[in-house]
Amino acid sequence: MKIEDYTKWVIDEIKESKVYTILNLIGILISVSICIMFLSLAFGIEETTINKLTKDMNLFTLKVTNGKKQIYYQDLNSVYNKKIDKIIYDIRPVLEKYAILSYNSIENYKLKKNNILPIYLESYKIKKNNSIELDIINGHLFNNQNENSIIVSDITFKKITSIYKEINRKNFNKKKFKIIITKRDIQEEIPCNIIGIAKTTPHHGTTAYITKKLSFYINDIPRNINPNEICYTRFDFITENLKDLEIVREAFNKKGYDTVSVLDKIDNVRKVLFVINVLFWLIFSIAVIIAIFNIIITLTSFVLKKRKEIGILKSLGATDFQIQNIFILYSVYISSIGSILGVVISYIFINIIRILLSNFDNLSDIDLFKFDLLSVIFVVLLTILVSIVASLPTAKKAASISPIETMRED
Amino acid sequence: MKNKLYILNNVNKIIHDGNKKKHILNNISFDIEFNDFFGIIGDSGAGKSTLLHILGGMDTISSGKIFCNNKELNKTKNKMAHFRRNIGFIFQSFQLINHLNVYSNVAAPLIISKLDKQKIEKKVQNALINVNFIKDRKDRRIYQLPKTLSGGEKQRVAIARAIVNNPKVILADEPTGSLDSKNTNNILELLKLINKKMKITIIIVTHDNKILSQCCSKAIYIEDGKIIETYEYKNGQVSNIIQNSTEEI
Numbered sequence: 319m320k321i322e323d324y325t326k327w328v329i330d331e332i333k334e335s336k337v338y339t340i341l342n343l344i345g346i347l348i349s350v351s352i353c354i355m356f357l358s359l360a361f362g363i364e365e366t367t368i369n370k371l372t373k374d375m376n377l378f379t380l381k382v383t384n385g386k387k388q389i390y391y392q393d394l395n396s397v398y399n400k401k402i403d404k405i406i407y408d409i410r411p412v413l414e415k416y417a418i419l420s421y422n423s424i425e426n427y428k429l430k431k432n433n434i435l436p437i438y439l440e441s442y443k444i445k446k447n448n449s450i451e452l453d454i455i456n457g458h459l460f461n462n463q464n465e466n467s468i469i470v471s472d473i474t475f476k477k478i479t480s481i482y483k484e485i486n487r488k489n490f491n492k493k494k495f496k497i498i499i500t501k502r503d504i505q506e507e508i509p510c511n512i513i514g515i516a517k518t519t520p521h522h523g524t525t526a527y528i529t530k531k532l533s534f535y536i537n538d539i540p541r542n543i544n545p546n547e548i549c550y551t552r553f554d555f556i557t558e559n560l561k562d563l564e565i566v567r568e569a570f571n572k573k574g575y576d577t578v579s580v581l582d583k584i585d586n587v588r589k590v591l592f593v594i595n596v597l598f599w600l601i602f603s604i605a606v607i608i609a610i611f612n613i614i615i616t617l618t619s620f621v622l623k624k625r626k627e628i629g630i631l632k633s634l635g636a637t638d639f640q641i642q643n644i645f646i647l648y649s650v651y652i653s654s655i656g657s658i659l660g661v662v663i664s665y666i667f668i669n670i671i672r673i674l675l676s677n678f679d680n681l682s683d684i685d686l687f688k689f690d691l692l693s694v695i696f697v698v699l700l701t702i703l704v705s706i707v708a709s710l711p712t713a714k715k716a717a718s719i720s721p722i723e724t725m726r727e728d
Numbered sequence: 729m730k731n732k733l734y735i736l737n738n739v740n741k742i743i744h745d746g747n748k749k750k751h752i753l754n755n756i757s758f759d760i761e762f763n764d765f766f767g768i769i770g771d772s773g774a775g776k777s778t779l780l781h782i783l784g785g786m787d788t789i790s791s792g793k794i795f796c797n798n799k800e801l802n803k804t805k806n807k808m809a810h811f812r813r814n815i816g817f818i819f820q821s822f823q824l825i826n827h828l829n830v831y832s833n834v835a836a837p838l839i840i841s842k843l844d845k846q847k848i849e850k851k852v853q854n855a856l857i858n859v860n861f862i863k864d865r866k867d868r869r870i871y872q873l874p875k876t877l878s879g880g881e882k883q884r885v886a887i888a889r890a891i892v893n894n895p896k897v898i899l900a901d902e903p904t905g906s907l908d909s910k911n912t913n914n915i916l917e918l919l920k921l922i923n924k925k926m927k928i929t930i931i932i933v934t935h936d937n938k939i940l941s942q943c944c945s946k947a948i949y950i951e952d953g954k955i956i957e958t959y960e961y962k963n964g965q966v967s968n969i970i971q972n973s974t975e976e977i
Contacts, residue, residue, distance in 0.1 A: 323839045326832075334827040630823045633786060634837045634889075635813030637806055721786050725819060 328648045335623065338616050343656045345612035346701060349605040350660025351667065353697050354689075356598040358668055361688035363594065367587050368560070372580060378563045381578040382570050560584075602697075609701065610708040613649055617712040621645070621719075628716055629724025638717035645713035646706055653705030657698040665689060732795075733897060733929050734760040734783060739792035741778055741953070752778045754953040756792070760946075762896070765923050766931045767940040767947030767959075775953040776933045777901055783931060784899045785811040797896065813841050816890025816898035816928070820905035822882040824874040824889075830856070831870040834889045841893065855888040858926075859918060880911035884918070891922060897929040898922070904939065916943055941965065948972075 332339045372378070557563050560581075567577045621628070628641055668687045675681045741753035752775045760766045770776040781787040782794065785801060785808045794801045802808065817823070824833050834855055838848045852870070856862045861884045862869055874882055883903060890898050900919065904912035920943055923930045934940065940947045941964050949957040960968040 330827050330832075626823075627825050630825055631836065631840065632809065633784070633812060633817050633823070634840055635809050635811075636840045637809040639806075640840065722781050725821075725823065 324643055324647045325651075327644055328651055331620070331624070331644075331648060332651075335620060338620055339652065342612060342616040342652050343659070345616075346609050346653055346656025346705070347660045347663060349609040349612075350657040350697060350701055351664035352605045353602045354661060354664035354694055355667060355687075356601055357693045357697065358664070358687040358689050360591070360595050360598045361690045361693065362686045364588065364591050365688050366684050366686065367591065368584050371583055371587065372560060375580065378557055378560055378580055380557075380563050380566055380570075380581075382575050383578070606700070606704055610704055613653070613705050613708040614712060617645055617649065617709055618715075620648070621712055621716040624716070625719055626724050628719045629721040632719070632721040633725070638714075641717040641719075642710075642713040645716050646709050649705040649709035650702060653702045654698075657701040660701075661694055661698065731761045732759045733762045733764070733797060735793075735795040737793045737795075739782070739794060740790045741775070741782065741787070742790040751953050753782070753789070756950075756953070756955060758948055758955060758958070760929065760931065762929055763923065763927050764929050764931075764946055765920070765944045766929070767944035768931065768933045768950060769935060769937065769940060769947055770950035771935065774950045776950050779950065780899050780901055780931065780933045783897075784815050784817060785809075813837065813893060814895050816887075816893065816895040818883070818886050818890050818898060818900040818903045820902040822874070822879075822886045822906070824882055824885060826874055829871045829873055830861070830877075830885050833874065833885060834870075834892050837889060837893045851892050852888075855892040856885075858891065858922075859884040859888045861885060861888060878911075879907050880914060883907060883911070883915050887915070887918060887922070891926065891928065894926075895928060897931060900930060900932040902934055903932065904934075904936075912939075919943065 557566070563579060563581060567579065567581055570577055631641060668689060672685065672687060675684070675686065736759065737757050739753055739756040740751065743750050743752055756779065768776045768779060778787060782789055783796075788803050788808075796811075801811065825836070828836070831852055834852045835848050838851060843851070853862070853865045856867075856870060857864070861881065874885070877885065883906075887898075887903075898919070903919070904915050907915060916939060919930055919932070922928050923943075930943075932939065932943065940959065941961060944959075944961050946961065947959045948955050949959070955972045958970040958972055959966050960970075
């Protein structure tokens with residue numbers, strides 16, 4: 319028998335037993351629509367809660383740290399290689415101990431908007447001990463608590479070191495010179511201490527600051543500093559998309575790093591929602607069990623009704639497999655149609671509830687339902703699978719019917 | 729062996745009714761030749777229908793051997809099902825599927841055998857013409873449901889279904905039991921015609937002696953699962969009666 323023959327047979331059977339079929343369809347339809355509505359509610363609550371938590375956040379920051387080891391530049395690269403460079407808005411290696419080094423136009427804009435301006439583009443004078451002005455360089459104030467601690471770019475740093483070397487090489491009359499870097503404020507000049515060097519590096523379309531932790535006076539500058547060997551205490555990953563943040567977090571967690579972000583709060587909420595989800599899945603399971611019983615009862619009565627016809631088919635040479643297939647196909651068709659109708663009805667119900675909720679002022683901005691396509695497909699496929707499994711014992715029973723028995727029943 | 733369609737050697741069928749054993753068939757041995765019109769007669773409960781079911785691969789034996797077309801009947805379910813595809817069955821109560829029309833009923837054995845749609849259509853129409861149910865291929869009666877047919881018509885459809893697969897043998901279990909005398913004669917004539925023209929062996933179970941003399945070339949009389957007598961017919965008359973013991977025909 320071909321699939322079209324089975325189908326024709328099943329359609330004839332459906333026509334023959336309309337009441338059984340309709341009852342079965344209604345059973346599956348109710349089960350599926352309940353499942354989808356509850357699942358949508360579970361997803362909706364989760365999404366609404368997350369939206370509420372991240373309501374005022376335009377950018378999400380993932381702080382990547384590790385207490386035991388420091389974060390190396392190659393780790394940053396390996397995460398990039400996971401094809402996530404497009405989702406990263408900005409990456410900032412950070413000397414967390416001192417300050418967040420920010421040099422980004424968007425960040426500036428954001429901070430300016432909030433009337434906070436931690437970045438100062440200021441001039442510093444390098445003076446010899448006889449107070450002759452040599453040069454003017456730019457640096458950034460990075461520590462609000464200690465205003466005389468500054469971090470400079472590597473270019474600036476090179477300038478300073480070359481001046482320092484130049485002064486010492488010339489060794490004016492064997493006198494000792496001291497370079498004092500001062501911050502020129504509005505009123506006075508404050509001597510500064512360089513405690514960091516930042517190297518600006520273009521990286522996958524973003525700007526990364528490689529920062530070397532330093533803490534010394536200009537006279538104590540070490541001779542050989544290689545910024546590529548520098549390691550950091552923290553990286554800040556900044557993205558516009560929360561899902562991207564989750565991907566980056568997973569990548570770093572797999573590498574053994576600790577992370578801090580808004581996702582931690584969301585995780586706590588998800589723990590609570592998990593309990594609710596378990597409850598929903600319990601209801602879903604009960605609905606599925608009801609659907610299984612529905613299918614078994616319907617098919618059993620169907621087999622009892624069709625005993626004679628099964629006997630005839632077997633006398634004509636139908637194998638047990640062919641007989642089983644008729645009943646399995648019947649349950650596949652019924653469960654497919656029932657679950658698709660269930661999806662449609664649940665969708666309609668969800669939208670009706672949405673419209674009703676929108677009439678309440680305090681609930682108008684909350685969408686309690688999320689119609690998740692993947693979960694809908696999952697429910698439909700699960701229903702069909704469960705129907706097949708539920709129909710197997712009955713189909714086997716039907717196939718075991720002896721043609722002689724059915725003929726003697728006449 | 730050459731012309732033998734069926735050979736039965738000491739066939740026994742025992743059923744267990746609680747703790748009691750019941751011999752339905754007791755040391756049955758006989759053979760049926762190709763193109764025979766073979767009769768099995770006996771009272772109710774004698775075991776004639778069981779014997780027919782065994783010959784048709786619908787029932788199994790407890791001991792003994794059965795050969796069909798020089799091959800021993802296999803007891804596995806699947807092989808029995810495939811064996812039944814080469815046999816035509818006709819029953820007293822027609823055994824048509826009520827919700828299928830005439831065409832679909834006759835086509836059922838071919839669909840089960842996975843034949844092409846075009847071949848099925850041709851074979852079904854030929855079978856229905858051969859049993860005089862339709863006159864030509866355009867006849868719309870093939871779309872009628874069985875409930876709209878008379879008893880005689882239903883049996884013609886059942887016979888069409890039995891011959892549609894070109895079987896070597898047709899097993900008929902009291903095929904005229906539900907028919908009036910006119911239809912009985914018509915059906916018997918049709919079976920004789922099928923036997924002669926299509927060279928199909930027919931094994932008929934009946935409790936009516938007249939049917940045997942009208943159609944059969946050979947028959948056995950069964951009582952309590954044993955063959956009591958074997959009859960040979962010539963020109964509608966019994967030409968020879970052999971008294972049988974349980975051990976031999």
